Amino acid sequence: MISLGVSALLGVLILVLDKILPNRFLFAYGNVVAPISHVQALIGMIIIDVIVAILVFVRPRTGLIIAGVWGALQLLAMAANPIEGPSFGMSVSAFASYLFGLPEYDARLIVQLFTIYFGWKGYFQFKKA
Helix, strand or coil: CHHHHHHHHHHHHHHHHCCCCCCCCCCCECCECCCHHHHHHHHHHHHHHHHHHHHHHHCHHHHHHHHHHHHHHHHHHHHHHHHHHHHHCCCHHHHHHHHCCCHHHHHHHHHHHHHHHHHHHHHHHHHHC
C-alpha cells in the first residue's frame, strides 16, 4: 500500500529534520531534548509501516484490514502526541504548535487518513469478491 510507504518515508524525514528529536544525526533544539522513547516509538512506527505494507502485498485481504487499523492507531497516537509536551519541557499548547507546524508531521497525519480509507475500502472490495 503506497500510503504506508509514504508514511514510513515521512517518518524518516521527521527523524532526520526534526530539531527536537535527539539522534546521532541531529543536535538538540535549544535546551529541549526529546525523551529517547519518542525516537524509539517513531522508529517502531516506521518499521511497522513497512511490515504492514509488505503484508498488504503478500496477503491483501488480511493486510488491508490491518493497514486500516494501523492507520487509525497511528492517527490517534499522533493527534494525542501534544499531551507529551511536558516531557519535552514545553506546555501542551506550545508542543502542539510545534508539532502541527512541521510540514512532514502534518503530511504524515494526513497520510494516515488515506491509509484508513484505502485499507477499509480495499478490504470490503476483497470481501465482495
